[in-house]
Amino acid sequence: MPTSASPIAASANAMKLQVRGLGKIYGHTVALEHVDLDVREGELLTLLGPSGSGKTTLLQLIAGLIEPSHGQVMIDGIDQTFAPVNKRGLGVVFQNYALFPHMSVAENVAFPLKMRGISAGEIEPKVDRVLETVGLGHAHQRFPSQLSGGQQQRVALARCLVYDPSIILMDEPLGALDAKLREVMQIEIKRIHRETGATIIFVTHDQEEALALSDRICLMSDGKIAQIDTPRKIYAEPASLFVADFIGQSTILTGKVAGAHLQTALGPVAHGQTGLINDSTGALVIRPEDIRLGEGAFEGRVVETVFTGSDLRVILDAQGSEVMTRAPANFDPGIGETIRFGWAPTAQRYVPDTRPHG
Numbered sequence: 001m002p003t004s005a006s007p008i009a010a011s012a013n014a015m016k017l018q019v020r021g022l023g024k025i026y027g028h029t030v031a032l033e034h035v036d037l038d039v040r041e042g043e044l045l046t047l048l049g050p051s052g053s054g055k056t057t058l059l060q061l062i063a064g065l066i067e068p069s070h071g072q073v074m075i076d077g078i079d080q081t082f083a084p085v086n087k088r089g090l091g092v093v094f095q096n097y098a099l100f101p102h103m104s105v106a107e108n109v110a111f112p113l114k115m116r117g118i119s120a121g122e123i124e125p126k127v128d129r130v131l132e133t134v135g136l137g138h139a140h141q142r143f144p145s146q147l148s149g150g151q152q153q154r155v156a157l158a159r160c161l162v163y164d165p166s167i168i169l170m171d172e173p174l175g176a177l178d179a180k181l182r183e184v185m186q187i188e189i190k191r192i193h194r195e196t197g198a199t200i201i202f203v204t205h206d207q208e209e210a211l212a213l214s215d216r217i218c219l220m221s222d223g224k225i226a227q228i229d230t231p232r233k234i235y236a237e238p239a240s241l242f243v244a245d246f247i248g249q250s251t252i253l254t255g256k257v258a259g260a261h262l263q264t265a266l267g268p269v270a271h272g273q274t275g276l277i278n279d280s281t282g283a284l285v286i287r288p289e290d291i292r293l294g295e296g297a298f299e300g301r302v303v304e305t306v307f308t309g310s311d312l313r314v315i316l317d318a319q320g321s322e323v324m325t326r327a328p329a330n331f332d333p334g335i336g337e338t339i340r341f342g343w344a345p346t347a348q349r350y351v352p353d354t355r356p357h358g
């Protein structure tokens, strides 16, 4: 396929991956709808979104495991839209990482190198180095059945890292692990990413995992990109109600704009906020850490408290609106207790409601 003729090839230099107008339709289901995405060399990008939002489909299209209905996939500036999987130089790690049970850890990791016809003398030092990287330098001779879930996950990662793939694609690779091990592996993946400089595209439906891992988060909804930004930006400046609702646990006060304010169940709020369009609907989003308890213009009833160890999440009901707050761990309100609350105008963010109605 001629690549130099492509209109986007010329600007492709710094970009590892460029996706243009990519879509996949199954019968009447639009799994992915016209996605544009750029991933920089060395970037760790997560695809985040609810079940069925198109994360796996996008990853499969990038990997070449399925063919698109329309659009283009460029890797290192070369059109790879219809190139077979094994010609794209990618590494893929899935949730059920399927190690070969009859092969030792070292043999599992050496396998992709053998498949590529690399000599035994070259294979050994590569396997040693990569097992060291994932913290399994001591486990060469063990078999998968003798490893914990997290260790098996590391072997799968090592098997992928060993041939220096151009891009590493991971689809919910930590899904099968318990919460504590997930956290350990998240830190491990960050370290490996930093040390190897690999470009990684990581699928998860866990927003905390995405916030913890990513250089940028690509939040998907209904086969489309809802927002793509750094974790800080997507948390602080959600572009829509969907994003605000999906990322973090916020208080969302919906209402109708009336003149200079938003009319909500709590009364008029958001005076002087920019972006208000008279008569439109929208919501004020306030992050839990920004809500002050014990003072302010509003009153709520404690409906639930959740002790997390480092703090106490206090959920209030205020005129039917759920107010998510965070208090010091030594705060101990009773259920049903009435508490005053408020927030600084600088802590609130207005998002228009762009969800389909009806």
Ligand SMILES: Nc1ncnc2c1ncn2[C@@H]1O[C@H](COP(=O)(O)OP(=O)(O)OP(=O)(O)O)[C@@H](O)[C@H]1O
Residues within 6 Å of the ligand: 026, 029, 030, 031, 032, 049, 050, 051, 052, 053, 054, 055, 056, 057, 058, 205
């Ligand atoms: N082979 C297929 N045939 C028909 N529909 C499919 C196929 N694969 C995916 N879909 C549909 O496409 C949509 C997107 O699916 P996809 O697997 O990409 O979602 P996902 O974001 O990975 O979800 P999950 O978090 O549950 O893994 C869904 O509605 C799904 O039912």
Ligand SMILES: [Mg+2]
Residues within 6 Å of the ligand: 055, 056, 057
């Ligand atoms: Mg999936």
